[in-house]
Amino acid sequence: MSTRKLALAAAALALGLGAARAETPNLGRPISPADIAPWDITIMPDGTGLPTGSGTPAQGAPIFAQKCAACHNNPPTPFDQKLVGPGLAKITDDPAHPNLVNDKPPTPANIAEILQNGFTGPIGTMPNRQANALSDKDIADLVAYLVSPAGDYFAGCSFDLQ
Ligand code: HEC
Numbered sequence: 001m002s003t004r005k006l007a008l009a010a011a012a013l014a015l016g017l018g019a020a021r022a023e024t025p026n027l028g029r030p031i032s033p034a035d036i037a038p039w040d041i042t043i044m045p046d047g048t049g050l051p052t053g054s055g056t057p058a059q060g061a062p063i064f065a066q067k068c069a070a071c072h073n074n075p076p077t078p079f080d081q082k083l084v085g086p087g088l089a090k091i092t093d094d095p096a097h098p099n100l101v102n103d104k105p106p107t108p109a110n111i112a113e114i115l116q117n118g119f120t121g122p123i124g125t126m127p128n129r130q131a132n133a134l135s136d137k138d139i140a141d142l143v144a145y146l147v148s149p150a151g152d153y154f155a156g157c158s159f160d161l162q
Pocket residue numbers: 064067068069070071072079084085086088091097099100101102111114115119120121122123124125126127132134142
């Protein structure tokens with residue numbers, strides 16, 4: 001094809017695209033930063049990006065029953081008693097499982113990170129916060145529930161993520 005024909009073809013293509021765009025049904029809309037924010041889940045090594053806020057075991061328990069118990073036995077069920085995911089009892093203090101499934105130490109922030117980002121490992125897939133529809137407050141409450149001492153989940157202590 002000569003350069004001239006190429007140029008014509010390009011012009012025709014551009015025109016065609018313009019026409020196609022004009023005819024497109026009005027599907028979708030521009031994405032605003034506010035739309036992106038809930039999906040922007042990058043967590044820095046220093047913990048920046050983790051949810052903040054305060055939670056209590058008492059508020060975490062019903063959220064766990066509603067959103068987590070289908071895949072995780074209710075605490076206090078040991079790690080080895082799996083449903084879809086592991087049992088989560090004594091998650092911060094289980095000598096048989098000193099680290100979380102992502103090999104990080106079981107600190108509240110690292111637990112919050114799993115709830116935020118989800119995790120796929122040898123057992124299966126833990127959904128992320130979007131899939132589990134968790135707010136920051138839900139995450140704080142759930143972490144409080146999971147890290148509170150076994151048998152004392154409703155002690156009413158409060159817990160700060162940061
Ligand atoms: C669809 C099933 C499913 C749901 C729903 C789910 N999880 Fe999970 N979760 C998993 C699986 C599977 C794993 C293990 C992933 C692996 O390592 O293979 C896991 C891992 C975890 C871990 C890490 C455990 C450890 O010992 O390191 C935590 C904490 C956790 N889930 C908490 C929750 C909480 C809290 C909820 C409710 C908001 C929840 N999960 C909902 C499937 C699920």
